[in-house]
Amino acid sequence: MPTVSVIIPVYKVERYLDACVESVIGQTYTDLEILLVDDGSPDCCPAMCDVWAEKDPRIRVIHRKNGGLSAARNTGIEAASGKFLIFTDSDDRMEPDAVRRAVEAQRKYDADLVLYNLTYVDEENRPLPQPDFSGFQDEVLCEDEVWARYFALAETRIYYVVAWNKLYRRSLFRTLRYAPGKRYEDQFLLPYLLGQCGTIVCLAYPGYRYVQRKGSIMAAGSSRNYLDRPEFLLEWTACFARRGDCLRAEGLLNDAIDNLAEKQRFDLTTPAQQARYRAACHGCADAYRLLARTTGQRSMWLRATLLRMGLPVYKAFLRHKGKAASPKN
Structure with missing residues (x-):
C-alpha cells in the first residue's frame, strides 16, 4: 500500500498535462500512487494519460464519463489506496520537495491535515509578484485558529481554502465528497473537513505552482x-x-x-x-x-x-x- 495517493483530474489540458505529471513523478518522496482521472476529455489527454501509465508503474489511469472536477476528484478518492491523499490540478505543478516536506510534517505532529504554500505563475511558469504569500509561517494550529487566520486575510486566504495545497489523512474523506456541479467545491467542503481535524500543520514552503491561464474555471469572472x-x-x-x-x-x-x-x-x-x-x-x-x-x-x-x-x-x-x-x- 502506498503512503500517498496523488489524485489528478484531467480535462482539456493538453498543453499542461505533461509538465504536471512530470512534477509529480519527480517528487523527492517516491512512495506514491498517482491517479490520472480522465474526466471524459475530448482531446488527446486520454491517450497522453495512457502513455504516462506505461512509463511509470506508480501511475493508474481511470477513464470516466465527463462529470466535472468534483466528480473526478470523488472518483479518485474512491479508487485511492494510500494512507494520505493529495489533489493536484492538471494544469498546475508541484515543487520537487512538496510531498516529502508534507509527509515529514504529518509524521512529526501526527497531523490530520498539512498545508503547504503556493506561488502564482503565468502560463510560461514564471512567478507572479501578486498575490504575495511570503507572510505565511510554519505553525501548528487547531480548527479555530485556522478560521481566525482565514477571516483575517483577504487575497491570500486561498491558502486555507483550495483543495490542492494539502496532504489529507485519508480517513477525513470517509463520508465527505466534493459537491458535483459546483464552481467553489472546495469552499463547500471546507467547514466539514476542518471540523474533523485535531491537528493542522501549515508550512511556509511554497510547494505548489498555481498556473494562471485564461481558459481555467476560476478565470471566468467574479x-x-x-x-x-x-x-x-x-x-x-x-x-x-x-x-x-x-x-x-x-x-x-x-x-x-x-x-x-x-x-x-x-x-x-x-x-x-x-x-x-x-x-x-x-x-x-x-x-x-x-x-x-x-x-x-x-x-x-x-x-x-x-x-x-x-x-x-x-x-x-x-x-x-x-x-x-x-x-x-
Whole structure:
C-alpha cells in the first residue's frame, strides 16, 4: 500500500498535462500512487494519460464519463489506496520537495491535515509578484485558529481554502465528497473537513505552482456573479451557528444576502437558475430563523419574516432603519 495517493483530474489540458505529471513523478518522496482521472476529455489527454501509465508503474489511469472536477476528484478518492491523499490540478505543478516536506510534517505532529504554500505563475511558469504569500509561517494550529487566520486575510486566504495545497489523512474523506456541479467545491467542503481535524500543520514552503491561464474555471469572472457563492455562505452560516459562533454566522449570512441582492449579477435566464435563486433567498430566511432560535433575539425573528416576504422588502427595511439611526441635522 502506498503512503500517498496523488489524485489528478484531467480535462482539456493538453498543453499542461505533461509538465504536471512530470512534477509529480519527480517528487523527492517516491512512495506514491498517482491517479490520472480522465474526466471524459475530448482531446488527446486520454491517450497522453495512457502513455504516462506505461512509463511509470506508480501511475493508474481511470477513464470516466465527463462529470466535472468534483466528480473526478470523488472518483479518485474512491479508487485511492494510500494512507494520505493529495489533489493536484492538471494544469498546475508541484515543487520537487512538496510531498516529502508534507509527509515529514504529518509524521512529526501526527497531523490530520498539512498545508503547504503556493506561488502564482503565468502560463510560461514564471512567478507572479501578486498575490504575495511570503507572510505565511510554519505553525501548528487547531480548527479555530485556522478560521481566525482565514477571516483575517483577504487575497491570500486561498491558502486555507483550495483543495490542492494539502496532504489529507485519508480517513477525513470517509463520508465527505466534493459537491458535483459546483464552481467553489472546495469552499463547500471546507467547514466539514476542518471540523474533523485535531491537528493542522501549515508550512511556509511554497510547494505548489498555481498556473494562471485564461481558459481555467476560476478565470471566468467574479465569484459574486455565481449562485455558488451565496450557497456556500449559507452552508457556512449553518456550520458556525452549530458551533455556537452566532456572530460569525450572522456576518456570513449578511454577506450572502448582500450578494443575492445584486440580482442583476446572476444569469437567471433558465427556470433551473431561477429556482436556485429563490431557494437561496428562502435559505436566508431559514438561516435567520435558526439564529433566532439559537440566540433568542427578537430582531432576528423580524429579519427572518421580512426575508420570507422577499429581498426587496428586507432591503427597504434596512434602508429605513439606516435613515432612522442616522443623526438629525
